[in-house]
Amino acid sequence: MLLQVLSSASLLALSLGMPAWAQGVGTDIGTLDREAAERAFPRPPYSPPAGRNFPARPFFGDTHLHTSFSMDAGAFGARLTPRDGYRFAKGEELTASSGQRVKLARPLDFLVVADHSDNMGFFPQLFAGKPEMLADPTGRRWYDMIQTGKGADAAIEIIVSFSQGTFPKALASLPGSSAYRSAWQETIKAAEETNDPGHFTAFIGYEWTSNTGGNNLHRNVIFRDNGMKAGLVEPFTTLKPLGSDNPRDLWKWLAAYEEKTGGDVLAIAHNGNLSNGRMFPMIESFTGQPVDREYSESRARWERLYEATQIKGDGEAHPFLSPNDEFANFEKWDKGNLDLSELKKPEMLEYEYARSGLKLGLKLEQDLGTNPYKFGMIGSTDAHTGLATADEDNYFGKTSAMEPSPERTSHAFIKSEKATIYDWETSASGYAAVWATENTREALFDAMERRETYATTGPRMLVRFFGGWDFEPADAQSRSPAVAGYQKGVPMGGDLRNAPPGRSPGFLVAALKDPIGANLDRIQIVKGWLTGDGRLEEKVYDVVWADADRRKLGVDGKLPPVGNTVNVANAAWTNTIGDPELITLWRDPEFNPAQRAFYYARVLEIPTPRWTAYDAKYFGVQMPREVPTSIQERAYTSPIWYTPG
Numbered sequence: 001m002l003l004q005v006l007s008s009a010s011l012l013a014l015s016l017g018m019p020a021w022a023q024g025v026g027t028d029i030g031t032l033d034r035e036a037a038e039r040a041f042p043r044p045p046y047s048p049p050a051g052r053n054f055p056a057r058p059f060f061g062d063t064h065l066h067t068s069f070s071m072d073a074g075a076f077g078a079r080l081t082p083r084d085g086y087r088f089a090k091g092e093e094l095t096a097s098s099g100q101r102v103k104l105a106r107p108l109d110f111l112v113v114a115d116h117s118d119n120m121g122f123f124p125q126l127f128a129g130k131p132e133m134l135a136d137p138t139g140r141r142w143y144d145m146i147q148t149g150k151g152a153d154a155a156i157e158i159i160v161s162f163s164q165g166t167f168p169k170a171l172a173s174l175p176g177s178s179a180y181r182s183a184w185q186e187t188i189k190a191a192e193e194t195n196d197p198g199h200f201t202a203f204i205g206y207e208w209t210s211n212t213g214g215n216n217l218h219r220n221v222i223f224r225d226n227g228m229k230a231g232l233v234e235p236f237t238t239l240k241p242l243g244s245d246n247p248r249d250l251w252k253w254l255a256a257y258e259e260k261t262g263g264d265v266l267a268i269a270h271n272g273n274l275s276n277g278r279m280f281p282m283i284e285s286f287t288g289q290p291v292d293r294e295y296s297e298s299r300a301r302w303e304r305l306y307e308a309t310q311i312k313g314d315g316e317a318h319p320f321l322s323p324n325d326e327f328a329n330f331e332k333w334d335k336g337n338l339d340l341s342e343l344k345k346p347e348m349l350e351y352e353y354a355r356s357g358l359k360l361g362l363k364l365e366q367d368l369g370t371n372p373y374k375f376g377m378i379g380s381t382d383a384h385t386g387l388a389t390a391d392e393d394n395y396f397g398k399t400s401a402m403e404p405s406p407e408r409t410s411h412a413f414i415k416s417e418k419a420t421i422y423d424w425e426t427s428a429s430g431y432a433a434v435w436a437t438e439n440t441r442e443a444l445f446d447a448m449e450r451r452e453t454y455a456t457t458g459p460r461m462l463v464r465f466f467g468g469w470d471f472e473p474a475d476a477q478s479r480s481p482a483v484a485g486y487q488k489g490v491p492m493g494g495d496l497r498n499a500p501p502g503r504s505p506g507f508l509v510a511a512l513k514d515p516i517g518a519n520l521d522r523i524q525i526v527k528g529w530l531t532g533d534g535r536l537e538e539k540v541y542d543v544v545w546a547d548a549d550r551r552k553l554g555v556d557g558k559l560p561p562v563g564n565t566v567n568v569a570n571a572a573w574t575n576t577i578g579d580p581e582l583i584t585l586w587r588d589p590e591f592n593p594a595q596r597a598f599y600y601a602r603v604l605e606i607p608t609p610r611w612t613a614y615d616a617k618y619f620g621v622q623m624p625r626e627v628p629t630s631i632q633e634r635a636y637t638s639p640i641w642y643t644p645g
Helices: 008-015 034-040 071-075 082-089 122-127 137-147 151-163 178-194 247-261 293-302 346-351 354-368 441-449 473-477 481-488 611-619
Strands: 003-005 027-030 057-065 110-113 201-208 219-223 265-269 305-310 376-379 412-415 420-422 431-436 453-456 462-468 489-491 495-497 506-512 520-530 536-545 581-587 597-605 634-637 640-643
Touching: 057 082, 057 201, 057 219, 057 305, 057 462, 071 122, 071 151, 082 110, 082 178, 110 178, 122 137, 122 178, 137 151, 178 201, 201 441, 219 247, 247 265, 247 293, 265 441, 293 354, 305 354, 305 453, 346 354, 354 520, 354 536, 354 597, 376 634, 431 441, 462 481, 462 597, 462 634, 462 640, 473 481, 473 506, 473 581, 481 489, 481 506, 489 495, 506 520, 506 536, 506 597, 520 581, 536 581
Parallel strands: 057 110, 110 201, 265 305, 305 376, 376 453, 495 640
Antiparallel strands: 003 027, 057 431, 201 219, 219 265, 376 431, 412 420, 431 453, 453 634, 462 489, 462 506, 506 581, 520 536, 520 597, 597 634, 597 640
């Protein structure tokens, strides 16, 4: 007989009566010989999941967490180590750097501690008051600031000096030094000791921190491999002469690592809202020349995913670029670059946001033969606290100086002579959802490489998205739409080619609410395409929505709001509006088989309290008028691309 052990998610799904399409199929621990079973039972198996090998559940995690090993996180007050970060993600209760008890409501499935490669290990030396640190006047000043409770000010100075190229060379922690090697080996050891295949995945990784002039082009580097291989190298940095702030040189380092070790590695770009027009270039900022085929092929090879949402704002779309998208103005950070040394100009925005980047990729693919911006979507926190939490009611801030307190909503996070970003403008976001066959480094990494992922701003909603030519309406009425999805089409992150004559692509999309979260408002499909005369266009379609008996599309094509049950004073809401599950089959009514296009799904929850509402209630403070206190959380799937034959 076939014995199975159901995952915790499967047990939860069964206990809550979740639909079959949202339930895991379990992990085999013993089977009959398959050929013998087929001879004995020639008909298809009675057990529907028997023989299926497609991903049956998404795994939720964070690919972007910083600890005290990062120079800025430590200065901001982080005292938790990489080992602490992994313990917290696994569900352990910790004492935060601010002295408060903290625990996740639900453990994560995986985590990447991605401390900055530049100056890794610098802060522990500074905090310990090592003589070589204190011998430098700047090091002494930073040390004194940290010891007298001005660590946040010291952190801003450290960030600015690094981004502007004035960081003292005498203080730099460089690859090859004992301090640097020790920090990297400790990072590897923490991941190796925590990794528990089948239950929790601790990836080895780091963040490459290109920040020339304050313009953020950061990438998180993730290893598929264990410490034996990852320990053969030290992370790539931006500090010259050993490093570089040009992404082309990072890609060369990635290739050299794989050639040297036989391993596998990938890079994930930050959301680009702090790049000031440099994340999705048509003209490279480092050369002043148009993006060429080599750039396009290298980026497509190494950067299969994009971090579309995180604490420093949401990066899916912008209302300036998408004026007809009523949901584009969401958790925006669009004042300037990372240190606010250069304010934002409207012409920069096109080269910063995921949707516009996807559109630019269609144009470059037509011109160069390769699409450099063919990326899947994920979210992650970029927390600098050692705590990977993206829950609105459990938000511990961007930095340890921003951990819960009555003052944090009125405090300025980044301030320059030109602009200010306040703590309340940070977003409790996000997580990466990965459709993998099992919770292991190998399975999760492989799913990331094939882009079978989606981003969420925090809730753990389950989202399926398939595209194909042969779907039928009955497929959306099945309790297992993934069966038809994989048999007849491709999942999120996939490709459609060569449209059959007279056919439009169909998209099978389904979403299930977070089991302990809010109901769903609607599912939208976002389309971008390249016209025959070279214009880049987009359109957002409402394809299925909650409370359909009372909500109808208007003559303008817009759907009425779902409503709002948020009680700000009590930081509460009710699931008396919205639906727990949405599913449909949608066909593109304006499909042109001669035009390159992409499609992705956006799933919206009903409004719920924002973290600022929870702060107001807990601390008994009055929020300034400009502070938002409710939010519509969401998910973005990886696209499905259509390419003419």
